[in-house]
Amino acid sequence: MNSFLMHWTFAIPEIWVLTMACVVLLTDLFWGDRLRDLAAVLTVLTLIGAAVLTIFEMGQSGTAFAGLFVLDPFTNVAELFSYLAVLMVVLYSRRYLVDRGIYRGEVFVLLLFALLGIMVMVSGGSLLSIYLGLELLALSQYALVAFYRDSVVATEAGLKYFVLGALASGMLLYGMSLLYGLTGTLDVRDIAGALVNVSATNLVLVFAIVFIVAGIAFKLGAAPFHMWLPDVYQGAPTVVTTFLASAPKIGAFALIIRLLVDGGYGMLESWQQIFVALSLVSLVVGNVIAIAQQNIKRMLAYSTVGHVGFLSLGIVAGTEAGLASAFFYTVVYVLMSLAGFGMIMLLSRAGFEAERIDDFKGLAQRKPWYAFLMLIIMFSMAGVPPTVGFYAKLAVFQAVIAAGYVWLAVIGVLLAVIGAFYYLRVVKVMYFDKADAETGIVVRDDLASTALSINSLALLVLGILPGPLMAFCFYAMQGVI
């Protein structure tokens, strides 16, 4: 009886989000036309409620529903950051959606279902629940990308994403099925136990790990599995891009923790080597190709690939500190891309997407405050102190050097310098170039610009006092190994 109740209490945040997603869907159906902001407001309330529920269950840990569900510090912390990411997306989105005539309840319902998918991935204790969460997230994302039907590029991006995403899910599922065949269990902890008796050179196991890592790499956006990323980031409406570049990365990181660490930590040496390669290729591909981009969304997409390369360094280390630094990097990356894409959204208006780098020309004269915020965002992405992006890089480099991969750190820092070049170019365009006449108008949106200011200044404040955030991420990884 007691344990029965406990099962449900563990999953209260998930149940709450599921219920509210349905509530938003229904209320929007009935009153959506009259109360246009209803869905957005309810979504914000949902997120706040979920955060409160999650904070209440902090400190507890255990498994529920016969091992399908896991509650540990990582679950709590990752869920809190996911709520924050979705919250920021909702706060930034209103005017962008209204301008394009797609300010409809379904967007928010899909966001909530995607969030639920992430939550299930984060707290999944079995291959089944993890895959379920992944598909819930992925299907919501496909729909979100293609949501803006009037836009040809968005529809194209949605289709591409769907085809390639399905392929990646298939690979992941194939890897899982091999693992199941090998160990006879779906429970991740039991798999870890069963693998003790399996030789690391067992061909089936090698196949399983390769397929699973390939699937994860696709979801993270690590090269050479990054092909979908630039097209989808560029083609999707910026609201959706902002979402794609934020919370789902936490979900993808959860796949690593749940599948590779909880399940396959015994096979550390096998997947560590794959991550060395993934990290190297991502660093080079992301940072070098980004230089050639004229479209800022596409540039940030390639920079995402580069960031994934950096955070993989922490995974390569494979230690608790290494995973914690990779998680810290993920969280920082989420904060930075929320701000970066949020800025693009804020500067766009009906018929003007503000997505060419040249659209930022002379921003420092037209809108000095926004230019200053963008300056912080760019320097943070480049990893220049005193912004938080620097500490993210510092943490992963520290972990990878401690693990003995000094050469990998050297390559990493050199590519960080190459990366600095294209971020500097945005600063150069904003501060050193003269403004074009046509780019002068910025529509007021007080809520979004306040949220964006807080988001961007947080990058600076966390850069001066990074201690608490880092400690929080290290807390999340406590005892994960």
Add this chain to the structure above:
Amino acid sequence: MAHSSLLSYAIWVPIIGGLLVLAVGDRRAEAARWLALLVSLAAFAVTIPLFTGFDTRTAAMQFSERVAWIPSLNIFYHLGIDGISLWFILLTSFLTVLVVISSWRNVKERVAQFMAAFLIMEGMMIGVFCALDAILFYVFWEAMLIPMFLIIGVWGGPRRVYATIKFFLYTFLGSVLMLVALLYLYYHSNSSFSLLVFQKTPLGMTAQILIFLAFFLAFAVKIPMWPMHTWLPDAHVEAPTAGSVILAAVMLKMGAYGFLRLSLPIVPDASHKLAWLMILLSLIAIIYVALVAIVQEDMKKLIAYSSIAHMGFVTLGFFVFDSVAIDGSIIQMLSHGFISAAMFLCVGVLYDRMHTRNIKAYGGVANVMPIFAALMMLFAMGNVGLPGTSGFVGEFMVVLGTYQVSPWAAILAATGLITGASYTLWLFKRAIFGGVTHPEVAGLKDLDGREMLVLGTLAAFTLLLGLWPAPFLNIVHSSVQHLVTQVSLSKIPA
């Protein structure tokens, strides 16, 4: 212990003041100027007690502060100064006041942002000179690039974008490998980032050499040493006058300071082993770069190359591991801080009136601007190293110290005094002396009160340091003695 947070004030007063200036906004330019002046004076005022309360008898760190900053990685907010850092802090806070005054009228666009950038940069530069935690050091070291990047890029000359991006990427590239070295040291010193712990960490020869090279890249780019110097002439030419002043007078010293604080004490064996390379590069800077300076047409470029040559004396002095030479190097840095600042300000004075820096466009300036010519004469003599000016003391001590270790290096370095005289005097002859050949020159007005104040103060310090260097040396001496002892002890584990 009453002074325990003085260093924090020295760092944060200008930074917070700079943010206030930024808040005043560009529309209220006059208010921004006055506030900036006030902040810079306050920032200078808080650094004076560092001097008056300084204990010259000890080489230990003084005015220490230590607070946990990032506990997860064992990083501390750890500050402290010794005799080596003290003068650079004072130099920084003092020059910032002069820079604010000197840009009073000739910066007209985005005044508040301009002043704020300098004040914020001041705080960061002081931070570099008193950080005792490796990561704190690195944060200040890198953060400083952002304001300088903007100063050159926004208020610079026609090729400013090229120059500033080159400046940023060069220094960033140089520094990142230092970060790897610091992390490696962290891993080998029981997870501590304290520079003082690093100094005691035993290291094998290969590791030392690699760390030395990583540090070398960071510091050699900053100083800059030949052949990593090519960003400097570009940056100087395009930077606004005030930017050139801070760049030459303070930023270049950071690389040299890095050698003293990090390279020599942390990797002493590698420093000895690679000293020949450092001496060679220093001599090339002294001789070859000075020859390059002679043929320059642009006054700022000429002074930029002369800076590289003068910094060659500084690095030469470090790597003979002799306390007289290192004392001399530090005096040379201070002296160069005054003289190069003054020389760039002099060029700025001319540029404000004529809008060209080409030497050929001038000639006979002494006829119409006698006060200016007299002051510039003094600085030119300092640049040459004439006895009685500060330039003499440092170079003489370096050559003297070097002679005891390697007479040939000393003889070659001494030729630098001759080439130094040729480019400086030839510049002076062509620009200042002679008859007035250009009609524009005939209409020049002599210095106004503000310019006279700035240049006069610098002139006073140039003479003071030249005639009576004892108080300056007193402060650095015990720290340098300590450093020389540290460098002489091998850290290779037995």
